[in-house]
Amino acid sequence: MPNSPSDFLVVGGGIVGLATAWQLANRFPDAKICLLEKESDLAAHQSGRNSGVLHSGIYYTPGSLKAITCHAGRQMMVAFCQTESIRLDICGKIIVAVDEEEVPRLEAIHERGLENGIRCRMIDQDEIAEREPHASGVRAIHVPESGIVDYPAVCRRLAELLRAKGHRIEMGQRVVRIDSTASHVNVATEQTTFQTGFLVTCGGLYSDHLVKLAGLSSPAKIVPFRGEYYELKEDRRSLCRNLIYPVPDPKFPFLGVHFTRMVSGEVECGPNAVFALAREGYSWGTIRLRELAESLSYGGFLKLASRHWKMGLGEIHRSLSKGAFVRALQRLIPKIESQDLRPCRAGVRAQAIAQDGTMVDDFLWVTDRRMVHVCNAPSPAATASLEIGRRISERVEETTRL
Numbered sequence: 001m002p003n004s005p006s007d008f009l010v011v012g013g014g015i016v017g018l019a020t021a022w023q024l025a026n027r028f029p030d031a032k033i034c035l036l037e038k039e040s041d042l043a044a045h046q047s048g049r050n051s052g053v054l055h056s057g058i059y060y061t062p063g064s065l066k067a068i069t070c071h072a073g074r075q076m077m078v079a080f081c082q083t084e085s086i087r088l089d090i091c092g093k094i095i096v097a098v099d100e101e102e103v104p105r106l107e108a109i110h111e112r113g114l115e116n117g118i119r120c121r122m123i124d125q126d127e128i129a130e131r132e133p134h135a136s137g138v139r140a141i142h143v144p145e146s147g148i149v150d151y152p153a154v155c156r157r158l159a160e161l162l163r164a165k166g167h168r169i170e171m172g173q174r175v176v177r178i179d180s181t182a183s184h185v186n187v188a189t190e191q192t193t194f195q196t197g198f199l200v201t202c203g204g205l206y207s208d209h210l211v212k213l214a215g216l217s218s219p220a221k222i223v224p225f226r227g228e229y230y231e232l233k234e235d236r237r238s239l240c241r242n243l244i245y246p247v248p249d250p251k252f253p254f255l256g257v258h259f260t261r262m263v264s265g266e267v268e269c270g271p272n273a274v275f276a277l278a279r280e281g282y283s284w285g286t287i288r289l290r291e292l293a294e295s296l297s298y299g300g301f302l303k304l305a306s307r308h309w310k311m312g313l314g315e316i317h318r319s320l321s322k323g324a325f326v327r328a329l330q331r332l333i334p335k336i337e338s339q340d341l342r343p344c345r346a347g348v349r350a351q352a353i354a355q356d357g358t359m360v361d362d363f364l365w366v367t368d369r370r371m372v373h374v375c376n377a378p379s380p381a382a383t384a385s386l387e388i389g390r391r392i393s394e395r396v397e398e399t400t401r402l
């Protein structure tokens with residue numbers, strides 16, 4: 001069947017792509033929208049394999065896109081879940097300093113949170129014990145507006161809303177070529193070609209490849225970092241009531257292994273951050289030589305690895321040794337024992353790394369006359385997705401008006 005041209009075509013059936021398509025549909029009610037996803041399920045990668053946390057935005061540099069979109073996106077996500085009856089619990093979280101040495105860093109996060117307009121306050125040992133009786137720490141920050149949410153359900157609902165308005169969501173369509181002409185963009189998949197007036201790519205772990213397919217140069221390359229989780233066995237779930245986080249290392253964009261109660265009731269512990277041997281490498285056994293060679297021959301990654309090899313080896317050790325993983329968790333909950341935990345799923349983070357070896361911290365998208373490409377959408381992009389989508393749809397409107 002020939003594909004009728006669309007006004008907007010979105011690549012990527014993760015939460016950013018779906019939120020963007022939904023916001024385009026809201027902004028341009030008469031437009032025809034088509035979304036292409038290479039997998040047979042929506043949210044098959046980062047959006048369906050994350051911690052399920054609705055972040056408050058406490059950590060991010062004031063004024064950054066992360067800080068601004070997390071704040072606005074969180075409110076939009078709460079409203080969306082309430083309207084659409086999607087499981088959500090604003091249960092609050094604590095960020096715990098386990099010793100006096102960590103307190104100055106904790107205080108700096110608290111100040112940053114206040115600057116970002118987040119409701120948060122420092123609490124003492126007594127209040128830590130009241131909120132999380134099994135957590136151990138000298139001081140903590142309590143963030144009441146953090147929560148947990150069912151992101152895959154958000155993705156499914158966004159897709160239903162789009163389909164109900166007559167928009168197309170095509171599964172099993174891997175985009176392999178993008179050609180821009182004066183009047184439209186041709187997007188070829190392994191099966192067929194789709195014509196569109198304007199293209200938005202939200203390709204997660206392959207975002208840089210899509211930018212390249214479009215003939216543009218990507219400001220950074222994606223290097224995959226796997227995040228592995230354990231879960232508490234049913235009879236030990238009471239060790240964590242809600243969300244317990246460590247003080248993050250400011251040199252890294254990852255938050256450190258933490259405890260997360262999921263909306264389904266399980267308590268997950270993790271994720272760590274190990275270099276993955278494939279972009280969708282959810283275990284050590286998944287190796288894609290071409291992708292591995294791409295990471296290992298990238299100057300930006302080699303510079304990063306030469307600076308942080310010790311940290312990297314520590315993460316590999318924690319990945320291969322359950323004992324080492326448990327010891328990291330015991331810093332927050334000393335009572336945890338190895339037999340309380342069983343391995344569960346893993347996710348892979350799309351970490352954008354610049355040529356100079358720095359990890360791209362903020363959200364990043366590049367615009368061309370007929371395209372917007374989301375190049376970097378790491379955590380908290382699930383929380384911020386509805387606002388990211390709104391901003392992209394605004395950018396599309398500005399660009400198409402010219």
Ligand SMILES: Cc1cc2nc3c(=O)[nH]c(=O)nc-3n(C[C@H](O)[C@H](O)[C@H](O)COP(=O)(O)OP(=O)(O)OC[C@H]3O[C@@H](n4cnc5c(N)ncnc54)[C@H](O)[C@@H]3O)c2cc1C
Nearest residue numbers: 012014015016038047050051053175204227347378381383
């Ligand atoms: C372990 C982990 C924990 C996290 N925890 C949280 C959290 O608690 N809270 C939070 O807010 N954020 C969290 N994040 C971050 C969040 O999950 C991501 O920022 C977000 O899901 C990114 O969404 P996305 O749509 O950009 O990417 P994805 O969900 O990865 O979607 C991209 C989609 O594009 C498709 N695609 C790629 N290439 C092509 C192609 N050529 N043709 C067609 N389709 C293509 C892929 O198949 C994929 O479905 C976490 C991430 C990880 C990995």
